[in-house]
Amino acid sequence: MRDQAEALRVKMMQADGTAARSVAIISGKGGVGKTNFTTNFATALQAEGKRVIIVDMDIGMGNVHILLGTSAEYSLKDYLTGERSLEETITESADGLRFISGGSGLETVLQWTEQRFARLIGAFEKLQQQYDYILFDMGAGASESAIELIVSVDEIIVIATPEPTSITDAYSMVKFICLRDPEKTFHVVSNRVQPKEDGNEAITRLQFAMRKFLNKETTLLGALPEDAAVHKSVIAQRPFVTLYPHAPITRRMNAIAANYLSSGTDIDIKEGSTFLSQLKKLFARGRG
Numbered sequence: 001m002r003d004q005a006e007a008l009r010v011k012m013m014q015a016d017g018t019a020a021r022s023v024a025i026i027s028g029k030g031g032v033g034k035t036n037f038t039t040n041f042a043t044a045l046q047a048e049g050k051r052v053i054i055v056d057m058d059i060g061m062g063n064v065h066i067l068l069g070t071s072a073e074y075s076l077k078d079y080l081t082g083e084r085s086l087e088e089t090i091t092e093s094a095d096g097l098r099f100i101s102g103g104s105g106l107e108t109v110l111q112w113t114e115q116r117f118a119r120l121i122g123a124f125e126k127l128q129q130q131y132d133y134i135l136f137d138m139g140a141g142a143s144e145s146a147i148e149l150i151v152s153v154d155e156i157i158v159i160a161t162p163e164p165t166s167i168t169d170a171y172s173m174v175k176f177i178c179l180r181d182p183e184k185t186f187h188v189v190s191n192r193v194q195p196k197e198d199g200n201e202a203i204t205r206l207q208f209a210m211r212k213f214l215n216k217e218t219t220l221l222g223a224l225p226e227d228a229a230v231h232k233s234v235i236a237q238r239p240f241v242t243l244y245p246h247a248p249i250t251r252r253m254n255a256i257a258a259n260y261l262s263s264g265t266d267i268d269i270k271e272g273s274t275f276l277s278q279l280k281k282l283f284a285r286g287r288g
Protein backbone atom coordinates (compact mmCIF):
# COMPACT_ATOMS: atom_id res chain seq x y z
CA MET A 1 0.00 0.00 0.00
CA ARG A 2 2.68 2.41 1.10
CA ASP A 3 4.83 1.43 -1.90
CA GLN A 4 1.97 2.13 -4.28
CA ALA A 5 1.32 5.53 -2.74
CA GLU A 6 5.01 6.26 -2.96
CA ALA A 7 5.21 5.21 -6.60
CA LEU A 8 2.31 7.52 -7.37
CA ARG A 9 3.91 10.40 -5.57
CA VAL A 10 7.18 9.93 -7.45
CA LYS A 11 5.29 9.80 -10.72
CA MET A 12 3.36 12.96 -9.89
CA MET A 13 6.51 14.76 -8.93
CA GLN A 14 8.17 13.78 -12.17
CA ALA A 15 5.11 14.88 -14.13
CA ASP A 16 5.19 18.21 -12.32
CA GLY A 17 8.88 18.50 -13.03
CA THR A 18 9.42 18.68 -9.27
CA ALA A 19 13.00 18.00 -8.35
CA ALA A 20 15.12 16.52 -5.56
CA ARG A 21 15.13 18.22 -2.19
CA SER A 22 18.46 19.79 -1.32
CA VAL A 23 19.47 19.55 2.32
CA ALA A 24 22.52 21.08 4.04
CA ILE A 25 23.81 19.43 7.22
CA ILE A 26 25.40 22.13 9.38
CA SER A 27 26.65 22.88 12.90
CA GLY A 28 28.12 25.83 14.74
CA LYS A 29 31.05 24.16 16.47
CA GLY A 30 33.00 21.58 14.47
CA GLY A 31 33.37 17.90 15.28
CA VAL A 32 29.81 17.37 16.55
CA GLY A 33 29.09 14.50 14.14
CA LYS A 34 27.84 16.08 10.89
CA THR A 35 29.69 13.73 8.56
CA ASN A 36 28.75 10.59 10.48
CA PHE A 37 25.16 11.83 10.57
CA THR A 38 25.18 12.50 6.82
CA THR A 39 26.49 9.11 5.72
CA ASN A 40 24.16 7.22 8.06
CA PHE A 41 21.12 9.39 7.37
CA ALA A 42 21.75 8.89 3.65
CA THR A 43 21.92 5.13 4.19
CA ALA A 44 18.68 5.18 6.21
CA LEU A 45 16.90 7.21 3.51
CA GLN A 46 18.20 4.85 0.85
CA ALA A 47 16.83 1.89 2.83
CA GLU A 48 13.43 3.62 2.56
CA GLY A 49 13.74 3.45 -1.21
CA LYS A 50 14.93 7.04 -1.73
CA ARG A 51 17.57 7.94 -4.27
CA VAL A 52 20.24 9.85 -2.38
CA ILE A 53 23.54 11.53 -3.21
CA ILE A 54 25.96 13.19 -0.78
CA VAL A 55 27.99 16.22 -1.81
CA ASP A 56 31.03 16.69 0.42
CA MET A 57 31.31 20.46 0.82
CA ASP A 58 33.90 20.42 3.58
CA ILE A 59 36.36 21.99 1.18
CA GLY A 60 39.93 20.87 1.64
CA MET A 61 39.13 18.68 4.66
CA GLY A 62 36.35 16.53 3.27
CA ASN A 63 36.18 13.06 4.75
CA VAL A 64 32.94 11.52 3.47
CA HIS A 65 35.08 9.21 1.33
CA ILE A 66 37.00 8.01 4.39
CA LEU A 67 33.82 7.14 6.27
CA LEU A 68 32.61 5.26 3.19
CA GLY A 69 35.89 3.39 2.75
CA THR A 70 36.64 4.61 -0.74
CA SER A 71 38.39 7.45 -2.51
CA ALA A 72 37.07 9.86 -5.10
CA GLU A 73 39.09 9.98 -8.27
CA TYR A 74 37.65 13.32 -9.40
CA SER A 75 35.86 16.14 -7.64
CA LEU A 76 33.19 18.71 -8.40
CA LYS A 77 36.04 21.09 -9.10
CA ASP A 78 37.28 18.88 -11.97
CA TYR A 79 33.80 19.03 -13.45
CA LEU A 80 33.49 22.80 -13.03
CA THR A 81 36.79 23.44 -14.74
CA GLY A 82 35.55 21.34 -17.65
CA GLU A 83 38.09 18.57 -17.25
CA ARG A 84 35.64 15.82 -16.28
CA SER A 85 32.03 14.88 -16.84
CA LEU A 86 29.61 15.00 -13.92
CA GLU A 87 29.28 11.20 -14.01
CA GLU A 88 33.03 10.86 -13.52
CA THR A 89 32.86 12.80 -10.25
CA ILE A 90 30.25 10.47 -8.72
CA THR A 91 31.76 7.70 -6.59
CA GLU A 92 29.80 4.74 -5.27
CA SER A 93 30.84 3.05 -2.02
CA ALA A 94 30.91 -0.73 -1.55
CA ASP A 95 27.58 -0.35 0.34
CA GLY A 96 26.04 1.43 -2.64
CA LEU A 97 26.06 5.01 -1.35
CA ARG A 98 26.89 7.71 -3.89
CA PHE A 99 28.82 10.88 -3.25
CA ILE A 100 30.64 13.74 -4.95
CA SER A 101 33.59 15.38 -3.29
CA GLY A 102 33.78 19.17 -3.55
CA GLY A 103 37.51 19.27 -4.09
CA SER A 104 39.90 21.82 -2.69
CA GLY A 105 39.96 25.29 -4.18
CA LEU A 106 36.20 25.69 -4.67
CA GLU A 107 36.28 29.38 -3.83
CA THR A 108 33.28 31.67 -3.59
CA VAL A 109 30.62 31.27 -6.29
CA LEU A 110 30.30 35.04 -6.63
CA GLN A 111 33.80 35.22 -8.07
CA TRP A 112 33.02 32.70 -10.75
CA THR A 113 32.65 33.30 -14.45
CA GLU A 114 29.21 32.94 -16.06
CA GLN A 115 30.45 29.81 -17.79
CA ARG A 116 31.54 28.10 -14.62
CA PHE A 117 28.34 29.01 -12.84
CA ALA A 118 26.34 27.65 -15.78
CA ARG A 119 28.19 24.35 -15.35
CA LEU A 120 27.31 24.25 -11.66
CA ILE A 121 23.64 24.85 -12.44
CA GLY A 122 23.82 22.19 -15.15
CA ALA A 123 25.24 19.72 -12.63
CA PHE A 124 22.50 20.32 -10.09
CA GLU A 125 19.79 20.19 -12.73
CA LYS A 126 20.98 16.71 -13.62
CA LEU A 127 21.32 15.60 -10.01
CA GLN A 128 17.86 16.92 -9.22
CA GLN A 129 16.37 14.74 -11.91
CA GLN A 130 18.28 11.63 -10.90
CA TYR A 131 17.92 11.78 -7.10
CA ASP A 132 15.27 12.41 -4.46
CA TYR A 133 17.65 13.97 -1.92
CA ILE A 134 20.91 15.84 -2.34
CA LEU A 135 22.67 16.01 1.05
CA PHE A 136 25.41 18.60 1.47
CA ASP A 137 27.86 17.73 4.24
CA MET A 138 29.19 21.15 5.21
CA GLY A 139 32.41 22.05 6.99
CA ALA A 140 32.19 23.64 10.43
CA GLY A 141 31.49 27.35 10.73
CA ALA A 142 30.52 29.88 8.10
CA SER A 143 32.92 30.47 5.23
CA GLU A 144 31.56 32.78 2.55
CA SER A 145 31.19 30.06 -0.07
CA ALA A 146 29.48 27.75 2.43
CA ILE A 147 26.94 30.44 3.31
CA GLU A 148 26.16 31.05 -0.35
CA LEU A 149 25.27 27.41 -0.76
CA ILE A 150 23.45 27.13 2.56
CA VAL A 151 21.11 30.03 1.80
CA SER A 152 20.19 28.34 -1.50
CA VAL A 153 19.22 24.88 -0.26
CA ASP A 154 15.62 23.90 0.47
CA GLU A 155 16.19 22.70 4.02
CA ILE A 156 18.81 22.69 6.75
CA ILE A 157 19.51 20.07 9.40
CA VAL A 158 21.39 21.53 12.37
CA ILE A 159 23.45 19.06 14.39
CA ALA A 160 24.37 19.98 17.95
CA THR A 161 25.59 18.09 21.01
CA PRO A 162 24.10 18.90 24.44
CA GLU A 163 27.22 20.92 25.38
CA PRO A 164 26.43 24.61 25.99
CA THR A 165 29.10 25.75 23.51
CA SER A 166 27.68 23.54 20.80
CA ILE A 167 24.20 24.98 21.40
CA THR A 168 25.30 28.64 21.46
CA ASP A 169 27.46 28.20 18.34
CA ALA A 170 24.58 26.46 16.56
CA TYR A 171 22.33 29.38 17.49
CA SER A 172 24.84 31.92 16.10
CA MET A 173 25.07 29.98 12.86
CA VAL A 174 21.28 29.73 12.50
CA LYS A 175 20.92 33.44 13.23
CA PHE A 176 23.50 34.26 10.56
CA ILE A 177 21.55 32.19 8.00
CA CYS A 178 18.17 33.60 9.06
CA LEU A 179 19.43 37.13 8.52
CA ARG A 180 20.21 36.16 4.93
CA ASP A 181 17.02 34.14 4.43
CA PRO A 182 14.24 34.40 7.03
CA GLU A 183 12.13 31.81 5.18
CA LYS A 184 14.56 28.90 5.46
CA THR A 185 13.26 25.57 6.81
CA PHE A 186 15.28 24.17 9.74
CA HIS A 187 15.31 20.77 11.43
CA VAL A 188 17.40 19.98 14.50
CA VAL A 189 19.10 16.80 15.71
CA SER A 190 21.02 16.36 18.95
CA ASN A 191 23.97 14.02 18.91
CA ARG A 192 26.20 12.30 21.48
CA VAL A 193 23.55 12.34 24.16
CA GLN A 194 24.78 10.53 27.28
CA PRO A 195 22.77 7.49 28.38
CA LYS A 196 21.33 9.17 31.48
CA GLU A 197 20.89 12.56 29.90
CA ASP A 198 17.70 13.98 28.47
CA GLY A 199 18.87 14.60 24.93
CA ASN A 200 16.06 16.91 24.18
CA GLU A 201 16.66 19.42 26.94
CA ALA A 202 19.59 21.28 25.38
CA ILE A 203 18.11 21.15 21.92
CA THR A 204 14.80 22.44 23.27
CA ARG A 205 16.68 25.49 24.52
CA LEU A 206 18.03 26.00 21.01
CA GLN A 207 14.54 25.70 19.56
CA PHE A 208 13.22 28.12 22.19
CA ALA A 209 15.88 30.72 21.36
CA MET A 210 15.18 30.35 17.65
CA ARG A 211 11.47 30.84 18.23
CA LYS A 212 11.85 33.76 20.61
CA PHE A 213 14.63 35.77 18.98
CA LEU A 214 14.44 34.74 15.32
CA ASN A 215 10.74 33.98 15.12
CA LYS A 216 11.70 30.63 13.64
CA GLU A 217 9.85 27.37 14.19
CA THR A 218 11.87 24.16 13.85
CA THR A 219 11.15 20.46 13.96
CA LEU A 220 13.15 18.21 16.26
CA LEU A 221 13.95 15.13 14.22
CA GLY A 222 15.41 13.23 17.18
CA ALA A 223 18.37 12.59 19.47
CA LEU A 224 21.27 10.20 18.84
CA PRO A 225 23.05 8.62 21.82
CA GLU A 226 26.77 8.52 22.52
CA ASP A 227 27.57 5.07 21.15
CA ALA A 228 30.82 3.14 20.66
CA ALA A 229 29.28 1.79 17.44
CA VAL A 230 30.11 5.14 15.82
CA HIS A 231 33.81 4.90 16.55
CA LYS A 232 33.90 1.24 15.46
CA SER A 233 32.11 2.04 12.22
CA VAL A 234 34.54 4.90 11.51
CA ILE A 235 37.42 2.42 11.91
CA ALA A 236 35.62 -0.11 9.69
CA GLN A 237 34.85 2.72 7.21
CA ARG A 238 31.22 1.69 6.86
CA PRO A 239 28.01 3.36 8.09
CA PHE A 240 26.88 2.15 11.54
CA VAL A 241 23.33 1.63 10.29
CA THR A 242 24.72 -0.99 7.88
CA LEU A 243 27.32 -2.47 10.20
CA TYR A 244 25.14 -2.54 13.35
CA PRO A 245 21.54 -2.80 12.14
CA HIS A 246 20.24 -3.61 15.64
CA ALA A 247 22.25 -1.08 17.68
CA PRO A 248 20.21 1.48 19.66
CA ILE A 249 21.78 4.32 17.65
CA THR A 250 20.64 2.67 14.40
CA ARG A 251 17.05 2.47 15.65
CA ARG A 252 17.24 6.17 16.50
CA MET A 253 18.69 7.02 13.11
CA ASN A 254 15.94 5.09 11.34
CA ALA A 255 13.36 6.96 13.42
CA ILE A 256 15.01 10.27 12.48
CA ALA A 257 14.83 9.33 8.78
CA ALA A 258 11.16 8.35 9.18
CA ASN A 259 10.41 11.63 11.00
CA TYR A 260 12.18 13.56 8.33
CA LEU A 261 10.29 11.84 5.53
CA SER A 262 6.93 12.39 7.16
CA SER A 263 7.71 16.05 7.85
CA GLY A 264 8.94 16.65 4.32
CA THR A 265 6.22 15.03 2.22
CA ASP A 266 3.85 17.99 2.26
CA ILE A 267 6.57 20.43 1.38
CA ASP A 268 7.63 18.28 -1.57
CA ILE A 269 4.25 18.30 -3.20
CA LYS A 270 3.29 21.89 -2.48
CA GLU A 271 6.46 23.76 -3.14
CA GLY A 272 8.91 21.56 -4.97
CA SER A 273 12.56 22.54 -4.81
CA THR A 274 13.65 26.15 -4.91
CA PHE A 275 17.35 25.34 -4.81
CA LEU A 276 18.33 26.21 -8.38
CA SER A 277 16.29 29.41 -8.55
CA GLN A 278 17.88 30.53 -5.25
CA LEU A 279 21.37 29.83 -6.56
CA LYS A 280 20.63 31.72 -9.77
CA LYS A 281 19.25 34.70 -7.83
CA LEU A 282 22.35 34.76 -5.68
CA PHE A 283 24.64 34.73 -8.68
CA ALA A 284 22.64 37.46 -10.43
CA ARG A 285 22.88 39.63 -7.30
CA GLY A 286 26.62 39.08 -7.18
CA ARG A 287 26.89 40.38 -10.76
CA GLY A 288 24.51 43.30 -10.32
Ligand SMILES: Nc1ncnc2c1ncn2[C@@H]1O[C@H](COP(=O)(O)OP(=O)(O)OP(=O)(O)O)[C@@H](O)[C@H]1O
Residues within 6 Å of the ligand: 027, 029, 030, 031, 032, 033, 034, 035, 036, 037, 058, 138, 139, 140, 191, 192, 193, 224, 225, 226, 227, 228, 230, 231, 234
Ligand atom coordinates in the same frame (compact mmCIF):
# COMPACT_ATOMS: atom_id res chain seq x y z
N1 LIG B 1 26.87 9.52 18.54
C1 LIG B 1 28.21 9.42 18.64
N2 LIG B 1 28.75 8.59 19.56
C2 LIG B 1 30.09 8.48 19.67
N3 LIG B 1 30.97 9.15 18.92
C3 LIG B 1 30.51 10.00 17.98
C4 LIG B 1 29.10 10.17 17.79
N4 LIG B 1 28.92 11.06 16.78
C5 LIG B 1 30.16 11.42 16.36
N5 LIG B 1 31.12 10.79 17.07
C6 LIG B 1 32.57 10.93 16.91
O1 LIG B 1 32.87 12.32 16.80
C7 LIG B 1 33.92 12.55 15.88
C8 LIG B 1 33.54 13.64 14.90
O2 LIG B 1 32.50 13.20 14.05
P1 LIG B 1 32.30 13.81 12.60
O3 LIG B 1 33.55 13.74 11.82
O4 LIG B 1 31.09 13.18 12.02
O5 LIG B 1 32.00 15.33 13.00
P2 LIG B 1 31.87 16.60 12.02
O6 LIG B 1 30.84 17.49 12.64
O7 LIG B 1 31.64 16.15 10.64
O8 LIG B 1 33.30 17.26 12.15
P3 LIG B 1 33.87 18.47 11.25
O9 LIG B 1 33.23 19.72 11.79
O10 LIG B 1 35.34 18.42 11.49
O11 LIG B 1 33.49 18.19 9.83
C9 LIG B 1 34.22 11.22 15.22
O12 LIG B 1 35.41 10.75 15.72
C10 LIG B 1 33.07 10.31 15.63
O13 LIG B 1 33.53 9.00 15.83
Ligand SMILES: [Mg+2]
Residues within 6 Å of the ligand: 034, 035, 036, 058, 063, 137, 138, 139
Ligand atom coordinates in the same frame (compact mmCIF):
# COMPACT_ATOMS: atom_id res chain seq x y z
MG1 LIG C 1 32.65 16.62 8.83
